[in-house]
Amino acid sequence: MNDFTLNAELRSDLGKGASRRLRRLASLVPAVVYGGDKAPESVSLLAKEIAKLLENEAAYSHVIELTVGGVKQNVIIKALQRHPAKGHVMHADFVRVVAGQKLTAIVPVHFVGEAAPIKKGGEISHVIAEIEVSCLPKDLPEFIEVDLANAEVGSIIHLSDITAPKGVEFVALAHGNDLAVANVHAPRVAAETDAE
Secondary structure (H helix, E strand, C coil), X not given: CCCCEEEEEECCCCCHHHHHHHHHHHCEEEEEEECCCCCCEEEEEEHHHHXXXXXXXXXXXXXXXXXXXXXXXXXXXXXXXXCCCCCCEEEEEEEECCCCCCEEEEEXXXXXXCHHHHHCCCEEEECCCEEEEEECHHHCCCCEEEECCCCCCCCEEEHHHCCCCCCCEXXXXXXXXXXXXXXXXXXXXHHHHHHC
């Protein structure tokens, strides 16, 4: 089990210019913490600390212990703004996690068993790489596993075909939207050769 922690400092200097100065002069990342029963807080994080945390994919879908001015609070990453060319984080949004209160989060999808459909002559296309889930903080999964071992050539795997972990609900399905997650199709090159 990984320990996800971050330290932050409250910031009073707000605005675009202040955020630029933070990034340029102090190697800090401006961020906002909101949600729960507290007012939103503007904070700053060390750029290298958030970069180290994000090296682990699980951090994106995990409860993080954020210490702001000595006060610890549990949060999840809601949004990250990255530099368009360099890829480093320029701004972060965190949402407070309240025990016993459902939250929505984006969770990565891990595909397993891809060798079986390929051996049958199929090609696999991943349609989505992450799924929005709704659950209690204690039930938040690190990732959603999609098993493609029994997929046939020409089949489409939908959200309804995936077994959600206990206590987890897929937001799209709750709204009546059965998204395609992956599909197995015949190779195009082989089809063109047969036609000739």
